[in-house]
Amino acid sequence: MAIRQWIRMGNGLIWLPAIAVGVLLAGCTSTQKSSVGVVDRNHSGANSAVQRQPVTSGQYRVQRGDTLYSIAFRFGWDWKALAARNGIPAPYVIRPGQIIRFDGQPGQTRPTAVATAPVVTNPRTGSSVSSRPPAPPQQPPVRPQSQPQKTVATAPVSAPNTSIPRSAAGWVWPANGPLIGRFSSNGSLNKGIDIAGELGQPVLAASDGSVVYAGSGLRGYGELVIIKHSDTYVSAYGHNRRLLVREGQQVKVGQTIAEMGSTGTDRVKLHFEIRRQGKPVDPLQYLPRR
Template sequence: MTVYSGCRSPQLSDRAPALPASIGRPFTRGRPAVSVVILLLSLILLSGCNTSAIYQDHLYNPPVYWGKHEVKKGETLYGIAWRYGRDYRELGNANGLKPPWTIHPGQVIRLDKKGRIPATASASPRPSKSAVQRTSGSRQTSASSRPAKTPVASDIDWQWPHNGTVIAGYSASGKVNKGIDIAGKPGDAVRAAAKGNVVYAGNGLLGYGNLIIVNHSEHYLSAYAHNRKILVQEGEDVKAGQVIAELGSTGTDKPMLHFEIRRNGNPVDPSRYLPGR
């Protein structure tokens, strides 16, 4: 995906380029000169816009509520919303769009506007079948492990997209990881974690390589990144466990599957949804 624009406020992690030693000399010595330089740098950063480099930086952590995005050929609202950490329904609503969220090349998507998401009851991850079986010794315990009746999202039976070792877990702070990384060999089968519909299949989202995004319900999406080969197409329905890609190393330095689950556009810890091993 090519970013047209998306200006952002500088973060504490932003690093300014080194300055020539001569800068600040015309001013008085000491802190006033340093303050002037810092002010100038702040103005430069505030006037700057996103470049593709920030998507490779683990400190870049959407959601983004500034700037705009010009739609390029082949892009979908799902993919754009994923890139900026927004719920596709909220972003569509902010831009006057309605289902099926059709967009066109050249169309400008405003990121500085916030839309609405239909109000629904809060949904919790459904315990896996194995988790229920482990607590079935007591009818009361088994029942208590099930959440109250919620929207269809809670009826998703999640399963592991690959049986490899988890080499990096979910992290919302420090070195941010919006999902989990699973080790594997090039060509290993990558499977759909639940039934759904493919809403993105391509390599336009920087940092993800060959990426597949599957829509499972009104609330939940899952993503499968760094694939060597994509075996499904956008708009295709997939079954849980269906092979949808070959594991690879596109967009990363070693073979692995990066797997994410997002609820209402927000990354969540997949380990809370996947069954125990």
């Protein structure tokens, strides 16, 4: 004989077979457990470590500690393209509260008004000269002026270590240790490599360049150093215990720039990235073979 149970439906009671009761309850349970992920784009843009794909819409309000390089790194843009898109001239100063826009594709430029300097006549020679003062030399982007400089320990500048193996392009490994994470071109996976090591182990500059970011403002990277090697390439060194360089400092290949640590992650390791015109590339294609 089939087992039946009373089930309340609305204001009344009905008889249902036991198996039907089980199916009904299971359906209710699964409905309660299911959920739809919601992304707060307005909030995540300012606090997430880095966008996996270039952002081509929306805007970002500059926070204390930001530089043009760190914003470009975070949102997948080349720093030159981002400066051009927002009409930011050299020396690329940005300030807290300033709006950085990402509409369009990286590489597109936003038209900017160019003021023309008045032309005056030199009374001695009769020749025409411009009254515009000479343009200042180009400098790397700097922190917003209201941001106090972060105190970091600085390592003495040493001569390049010629004993470190280099690739044909002049790159060296940024740390000794086993490779525990490889680059992936998939949009949601690793955009660099991970090298295991000991706490406090030296982290080396992979090539000559200028430090354009040193801080912990990009969530997920911990204490981070970004080095500009040319108008094309930058490299990034994350999860350090201590930074030994500051923004604007020139570094040589093989120079110690930080101490390996576990800030922003669950183990001691170095996360290392190389970006070509703002796009992550596989560091193993640039580093010497082991």
